[in-house]
Amino acid sequence: MSKKTKELVVKDNALVEACHSLNLVPQRLIVLAIIEARESGTMIKAGGILKIKASDYVKTFNVSTKSGAAYQALRSAADELFEATFKWQSKDGNGKKEINISRFVQRVTYVEEAAYVKIMFSEDIMPLITRLDESFTEYDLIQISDLKSGYSLRIFEMFMQWVGNRNPPMIKLEDFRERLGLEDGQYETMSDFKKRVLKPSIAEINLKTNIQASYEQEKEGVKIVGFRLISKYKKPIKNKVIDAKKEVKSEEKTQIAKKIPALSDAQIETFGDKLYKNFDFKRDVLGQQQIFIGKNENECKLIIKKLLSDENKVEEWKKHMIAVGYRYPEKQN
Numbered sequence: 001m002s003k004k005t006k007e008l009v010v011k012d013n014a015l016v017e018a019c020h021s022l023n024l025v026p027q028r029l030i031v032l033a034i035i036e037a038r039e040s041g042t043m044i045k046a047g048g049i050l051k052i053k054a055s056d057y058v059k060t061f062n063v064s065t066k067s068g069a070a071y072q073a074l075r076s077a078a079d080e081l082f083e084a085t086f087k088w089q090s091k092d093g094n095g096k097k098e099i100n101i102s103r104f105v106q107r108v109t110y111v112e113e114a115a116y117v118k119i120m121f122s123e124d125i126m127p128l129i130t131r132l133d134e135s136f137t138e139y140d141l142i143q144i145s146d147l148k149s150g151y152s153l154r155i156f157e158m159f160m161q162w163v164g165n166r167n168p169p170m171i172k173l174e175d176f177r178e179r180l181g182l183e184d185g186q187y188e189t190m191s192d193f194k195k196r197v198l199k200p201s202i203a204e205i206n207l208k209t210n211i212q213a214s215y216e217q218e219k220e221g222v223k224i225v226g227f228r229l230i231s232k233y234k235k236p237i238k239n240k241v242i243d244a245k246k247e248v249k250s251e252e253k254t255q256i257a258k259k260i261p262a263l264s265d266a267q268i269e270t271f272g273d274k275l276y277k278n279f280d281f282k283r284d285v286l287g288q289q290q291i292f293i294g295k296n297e298n299e300c301k302l303i304i305k306k307l308l309s310d311e312n313k314v315e316e317w318k319k320h321m322i323a324v325g326y327r328y329p330e331k332q333n
Helices: 024-040 054-061 066-083 150-161 173-179 190-208 237-254 265-277 279-286 297-307 311-316 318-323
Strands: 008-012 049-053 085-091 097-103 105-111 116-121 136-140 211-220 223-233
Touching: 008 024, 024 049, 024 054, 024 066, 024 116, 024 150, 049 054, 054 066, 066 105, 066 116, 136 150, 150 190, 150 211, 150 223, 173 223, 190 211, 265 279, 265 297, 265 318, 279 318, 311 318
Parallel strands: none
Antiparallel strands: 008 136, 049 116, 085 097, 105 116, 211 223
């Protein structure tokens, strides 16, 4: 899988709204397969076989590389996908609602010596990731790369379906639970559902993605019967950078050179951690420069901090430094 500035995950809304109980890793496997299919061109071929490498899984989701853990995770995910079904809606020729039950894949293949798996999507799922018209949801792969909960990923996609819409439709509670694959008796009380599923997922989405998510409850009397998922994109980082540039321009009258001076060890430690967590830095730097490809979180941080000792590299990353909170000293020599 090649690394591009944007790797879009695109799904028909019928798939976003589908009901299934897949755990986090199988959901990630589907996402990687969708992107691999688009890049390789096999997505338009019925029965196209897609190869998913453990190395791609590692570099995308920052997971452990020890003892073949990534490959074993992919193999287990492929097993789960092969056994899993999903329920989705369509319309017949007269516009009547149809309820379909389908499988995600029709074949899985393991190649342990080369640390990859191959999957073949089912005939039903192919149109839901290929023949897309106006009814689809898309997001950048990096948005979900740090999510650690399967519920968070599913709920994130539901938010993205209506991102920016101030009046999204209500999702009935029973439909919401079914989409998440919750069984009868599982987090059955509203307090448990919020505590174990909804609130932790929204907290993780707000922390690790580029949308601000919240919800409104719909009630009949005192009973909660559904939710409206409200989201918007966070203020673009580039706006902060533009403001910083205006600040620099206003100070040019004093002839102060706006080169960031050498960073102290404490600054390197602080900004190394901040840069790694920054959405735009991950997209523009970690996702593009070969030195970071295939590295886990700790390795990336060590590389970032080492490079921050180079004033030229700091200058190259100036806009990202400003975005994560760097401020010029009041006086520069």
